[in-house]
Amino acid sequence: MKPMAAKDIKFFKEMLLELRRRMHGDVSTIQKSATKKNRADDSDNRTSMPTHPADIGSDNFDQEFALSLAEVGSGRIREVEEALEKIENGTYGVCEECGSRITKKRLEAIPYAALCIDCANKKSQKR
DSSP: OOOOOHHHHHHHHHHHHHHHHHHHHHHHHHHHTTOOGGGGSTOOOSSSSOSHHOOOOOOOEEHHHHHHHHHHHHHHHHHHHHHHHHHTTTTTOOOOTOOOOOHHHHHHHHHTTOOOOOHHHHHHHHH
């Protein structure tokens, strides 16, 4: 298999570094938002208690949802980190399942892709 061109490696590395920077900021913002304990933490709120019991449930749901988004974001950051490691060790763009080259078009869409499109489809069909 022919190695990826140096200009392509540089392009994807820059893309991954920018994606990692942006994702760190997004996850941090979500985590800060989720750690607010209740509506009393908001400076706009005039009272220390929600006005209706349903508001408590809504606050809890919002917090759990935000935390799950942060968890997903953290998982994506790990995938980006792994892709950057692959660039360093020369295995970036190689499918972890079959060993074939992941297409440039797929990497442009998902620069942290670990599987070629065929293996990704097979994996999703098994679920």
